[in-house]
Amino acid sequence: MLRSITPISLAFVALLALSAAGCGGSAEAVPTKATFIKEADAICIRTDSTVLRKIKELAKAHPALIKQLSEKAAAEKAVTLVALPEIQREAEGLGALTPPKGDAKEMKQFVSEIETGVREVEKDPARFTNDYGAFLHTSEFGTKYGFKSCNEPL
Numbered sequence: 001m002l003r004s005i006t007p008i009s010l011a012f013v014a015l016l017a018l019s020a021a022g023c024g025g026s027a028e029a030v031p032t033k034a035t036f037i038k039e040a041d042a043i044c045i046r047t048d049s050t051v052l053r054k055i056k057e058l059a060k061a062h063p064a065l066i067k068q069l070s071e072k073a074a075a076e077k078a079v080t081l082v083a084l085p086e087i088q089r090e091a092e093g094l095g096a097l098t099p100p101k102g103d104a105k106e107m108k109q110f111v112s113e114i115e116t117g118v119r120e121v122e123k124d125p126a127r128f129t130n131d132y133g134a135f136l137h138t139s140e141f142g143t144k145y146g147f148k149s150c151n152e153p154l
Contacts (some may be wrong), residue, residue, distance in 0.1 A: 029098070030098060030100060030101050031097075031098060031099075031100055032100060033100045033103070033146070035100075036097065036098075036099055036100050036103070037145070037146050037147055037148070039097055040094055040097060040147060040150050041147055041148050041149040041150055043090055043093040043094055043097075043150075044090060044094075044147070044149040044150040044152075045149045047086050047087065047089070047090040048149065048152075050086050051082055051083050051086045051087075054082040054086070055078045055082050055083075058078060058081065058082060059078075072126075075125075075128075075129065076125035076126065076128075079121060079125045079128045079129075080121075080122070080125055083128065084118050084121060084122060087114065087117070087118055088115070088118050090114065091111050091114040091115050091118070094107070094110070094111050094114070094150070095107075095108070095111040106141075106145070109141075110138060110141055110142070110145075113135075113137045113138045113141065114135070114138050116134070117133075117134035117135040117137075117138060118134075120133075120134035121133070121134050135153065138150075138151070139151050139152070139153065
């Protein structure tokens, strides 16, 4: 003979099933510092290679324009048209990563420094190349934190 299942026992079984299955919202895994550095550096490496590729494409597509400009003016044009949008995407990608435990405030500041650098270079493209220029603080922080690529200029 079958016993009837009470609502309380049904709720208990459902609760056990949900907890065993990991349902009900999962916490995002917190990476180790080494894993985080690897993920962040991958974003920065991708940005660097994209910028270099797009600058070559720009020069190839507009050789007459490049020849008319001084070396400095050509570099500034490449920075504003190509590098800055990619660096902004880099900042967004880095900001989307989950930082290691205890590093969230530092990483938020790091991303903020990148975004500040982008705004400074938009106003004055020469700030891109002057001894790390607008990105000096991010470079210093990146080196101290342990990045292998996110601390280097393009």
